[in-house]
Amino acid sequence: MSDPFTTQTPPNHPTSNYVLSSGQPSSTVYNDDSPTMLCVQPLTNGAKLAGKLAAVDLKLLQLEKRIQALEDENGMLRCELSTLPLTIQGDIERRVLRAEISMISNLQTLEGNLRTKRKRGDDDEEGEGDSDEETMVLKQEITSMELSNGATHDNSLLELIRSAFQLLMGCPNLLAKSLPFWPEAPDDWPMTADNKHRLTRFQFDQPATHQDNAASLERVLEFLQAHGAKYNPSAAPALRVISPKDLRD
Known part of the structure; x- marks a missing residue:
């Protein structure tokens, strides 16, 4: 696997868009102390999958909280119903x-x-x-x-x-x-x-x-x-x- 960060010699202009190894455009970042620029390569499939899993975990956590809230509400309703019919x-x-x-x-x-x-x-x-x-x-x-x-x-x-x-x-x-x-x-x-x-x-x-x-x-x-x-x-x-x-x- 290649290094996600590669350096390239900057053009004459102080800023420009460079093409990454994947062929996709990317904004360039210059280091004031070096005539090189830092280019970020696209996320790998593994990184994308990790992001999706994190989103799923967050959604599951939200659903668990919602289920717990509904269970608490259901318990309160059951308590109210048990005392509703006055003797x-x-x-x-x-x-x-x-x-x-x-x-x-x-x-x-x-x-x-x-x-x-x-x-x-x-x-x-x-x-x-x-x-x-x-x-x-x-x-x-x-x-x-x-x-x-x-x-x-x-x-x-x-x-x-x-x-x-x-x-x-x-x-x-x-x-x-x-x-x-x-x-x-x-x-x-x-x-x-x-x-x-x-x-x-x-x-x-x-x-x-x-x-x-x-x-x-x-x-x-x-x-x-x-x-x-x-x-x-x-x-x-x-x-x-x-x-x-x-x-x-």
């Missing part, structure tokens, strides 16, 4: 808390109304009669709210609600891994074992107020009101005193 039990606990907050707010409002009436006073007998009647109504409302709020903590009722969701959805339990997803094809809706009724489904990636979820929750509510006491007799007392609003919440 019904957790939802019930949040609803009970909201019901308690609502009841406390209502009680405070009623208490304020009672205090206002007492401060205002009324010497008129008819007025006193009206005030007593209003007070009685307010006390009854407070009692009803307290009973309804107490029913939201009833273990038999909570168990009935869980059983109703399992029955209507046709799932063995309410763990996230067992909750069925919303059917992709409405025409191929899952049915009960006797093929007479459609199973209830929820879109767990949507809020409870979503149209589909609200309709499904209403179906569960109707089942509890119509068949709850028969399905679980121990929950009957709580069903009698709980308000439709608290039961729905």
Whole structure:
């Protein structure tokens, strides 16, 4: 193999283009201390191949980084999906808390109304009669709210609600891994074992107020009101005193 660098005697001009041994033109470089010029010969096939391999290695490295990024992203998505379907039990606990907050707010409002009436006073007998009647109504409302709020903590009722969701959805339990997803094809809706009724489904990636979820929750509510006491007799007392609003919440 020849030396990649060859020297040639420069022409009279300070710079010029010279022809390499391969016959290809090349720019010339002069050394100030020598009347010779340095000519670079073309890259050999081995050098070209080495350059291509380096480019391939770089591309592979970029692809490996991209694959790793996609795997990390996939792991994050799997983690999000595993927590996406909220368990019904957790939802019930949040609803009970909201019901308690609502009841406390209502009680405070009623208490304020009672205090206002007492401060205002009324010497008129008819007025006193009206005030007593209003007070009685307010006390009854407070009692009803307290009973309804107490029913939201009833273990038999909570168990009935869980059983109703399992029955209507046709799932063995309410763990996230067992909750069925919303059917992709409405025409191929899952049915009960006797093929007479459609199973209830929820879109767990949507809020409870979503149209589909609200309709499904209403179906569960109707089942509890119509068949709850028969399905679980121990929950009957709580069903009698709980308000439709608290039961729905």
